[in-house]
Amino acid sequence: MSTDQTQTLLAARGLTDDSDRLLTADEPIVDLHERCGGTVPGTLAVPEMLALVQQARKLGLRVAREFAAFDGEALITGFVRVHPLGEEDGGGCEIMVDNWQRSPLPQGNVNELAERLDAIDRASAEISARLDSQQRVQVLSTSSADATELEAAIAQEPGKPWSNYVELVGVAHHQPLHWRLLDGANCKIPGSDRGWRVRLLPSGPVNGAPRGFELLLVADEPMLHSDADLADAEAEQANARVVGSALTPVLRQPIARIIANAETIQSRLAGPLRAEYSEYAGNIASAGKHLSAMLDDLGDLEVVEAPDFKTAEEKVDLSDVARRAAGILGVRSQDRNISILLPPKDASAEVIGEFRRVLQILINLIGNAIAYSPVGSTVEVLVEPRLDQTVDLKVIDQGPGVDPEQASKVFDKFERLGRDNDGGSGLGLYISRRLARAMSGELSLNTDRDKGAEFILSLRQVD
Numbered sequence: 116m117s118t119d120q121t122q123t124l125l126a127a128r129g130l131t132d133d134s135d136r137l138l139t140a141d142e143p144i145v146d147l148h149e150r151c152g153g154t155v156p157g158t159l160a161v162p163e164m165l166a167l168v169q170q171a172r173k174l175g176l177r178v179a180r181e182f183a184a185f186d187g188e189a190l191i192t193g194f195v196r197v198h199p200l201g202e203e204d205g206g207g208c209e210i211m212v213d214n215w216q217r218s219p220l221p222q223g224n225v226n227e228l229a230e231r232l233d234a235i236d237r238a239s240a241e242i243s244a245r246l247d248s249q250q251r252v253q254v255l256s257t258s259s260a261d262a263t264e265l266e267a268a269i270a271q272e273p274g275k276p277w278s279n280y281v282e283l284v285g286v287a288h289h290q291p292l293h294w295r296l297l298d299g300a301n302c303k304i305p306g307s308d309r310g311w312r313v314r315l316l317p318s319g320p321v322n323g324a325p326r327g328f329e330l331l332l333v334a335d336e337p338m339l340h341s342d343a344d345l346a347d348a349e350a351e352q353a354n355a356r357v358v359g360s361a362l363t364p365v366l367r368q369p370i371a372r373i374i375a376n377a378e379t380i381q382s383r384l385a386g387p388l389r390a391e392y393s394e395y396a397g398n399i400a401s402a403g404k405h406l407s408a409m410l411d412d413l414g415d416l417e418v419v420e421a422p423d424f425k426t427a428e429e430k431v432d433l434s435d436v437a438r439r440a441a442g443i444l445g446v447r448s449q450d451r452n453i454s455i456l457l458p459p460k461d462a463s464a465e466v467i468g469e470f471r472r473v474l475q476i477l478i479n480l481i482g483n484a485i486a487y488s489p490v491g492s493t494v495e496v497l498v499e500p501r502l503d504q505t506v507d508l509k510v511i512d513q514g515p516g517v518d519p520e521q522a523s524k525v526f527d528k529f530e531r532l533g534r535d536n537d538g539g540s541g542l543g544l545y546i547s548r549r550l551a552r553a554m555s556g557e558l559s560l561n562t563d564r565d566k567g568a569e570f571i572l573s574l575r576q577v578d
Contacts, residue, residue, distance in 0.1 A: 151184075241333070437496045440478045484511075
């Protein structure tokens with residue numbers, strides 16, 4: 116279709132399954148879905164439409180509202196109606212878009228269009244990371260099964276520029292290059308047969324030196340999942356309940372906009388600004404990031420509190436997971452000049468648990484230890500087998516410790532160890548204990564220490 120004039124269709128129809136994959140659709144919906152990076156069949160790739168489908172399916176209610184999306188060339192608008200189907204019909208949703216219009220883009224709207232493109236890439240990225248101003252990896256997050264070797268490489272040698280861990284395609288110059296030259300580049304990651312596209316989104320002044328970056332790696336084709344993987348994904352989705360599943364997609368985008376706009380104001384990109392107002396904008400951005408992190412915690416909270424929540428039973432090497440968690444948090448510990456003493460590289464202690472859940476617990480425990488320890492101190496991670504076929508992993512810091520009065524409620528919901536300004540949600544330890552108990556283990560606090568805190572994760576030893 117040409118973008119020279121507005122073009123209108125009476126309606127367009129589509130059908131998704133219970134995993135929000137677009138199975139079949141009329142040409143306009145398929146065209147928009149593919150322009151946003153999707154395939155048929157494949158997960159619905161239009162962020163604005165996906166949020167409505169997820170809300171309707173998980174609440175079991177019809178949704179009807181105005182709809183707008185960007186297809187890379189033109190603005191798509193209409194009135195969308197999403198009808199959730201029963202299990203006998205596949206458990207997905209029927210999508211009907213009335214008054215479908217494809218209009219030329221209004222002039223002078225470049226910033227808004229750029230934000231839409233960024234939103235599409237964020238929705239489709241399977242690997243993301245926070246980088247510092249030198250493009251060094253601080254925190255990595257991935258939902259891709261073929262990113263295991265990338266995670267291991269970063270854990271073994273943390274704090275390097277992201278380009279050290281991947282193979283850039285068609286870029287022969289010395290790294291790291293200026294971020295503008297790498298945004299949009301293609302790359303390969305270790306252990307993956309798929310191609311990947313790089314997005315680098317700066318934080319702070321884009322015309323000068325950004326304070327950091329958001330790295331997005333978008334695969335050029337969807338991951339092929341086995342029937343078992345799909346069954347696990349469907350089971351996990353079934354665990355999500357109304358509050359988290361409804362609030363998260365609705366709130367995430369406006370919060371992201373608040374953060375982006377506040378950082379733009381703080382960096383004075385919109386024009387001169389008095390110093391105190393720039394500081395206010397920085398506070399707004401920090402509060403927005405806090406809310407974004409709380410959304411993630413609320414999502415985990417919904418999952419672990421579901422009555423049928425279960426974890427996988429896998430062989431997990433506690434020593435190895437401890438080293439991986441410390442690697443992920445390496446930049447954070449370096450910023451505070453905190454040393455992390457880990458089990459020797461040849462040490463091994465296999466337990467029964469779910470790898471990603473054990474890693475989640477250790478990132479929380481070690482992250483807390485770094486946050487509450489004084490600058491220049493040491494955090495110690497010990498792995499100790501017990502006589503009762505249990506293995507203890509201990510995280511010991513040199514901070515102020517936990518008062519006896521707080522020890523009894525440290526694992527309660529929204530408890531932040533008596534600190535009201537630490538930026539946490541107060542859910543980390545509560546969720547971590549729920550995860551430990553779901554793996555037939557325990558997370559406890561040693562109350563016999565005079566100084567510092569000692570948290571102990573106990574899991575069953577492999578026979």
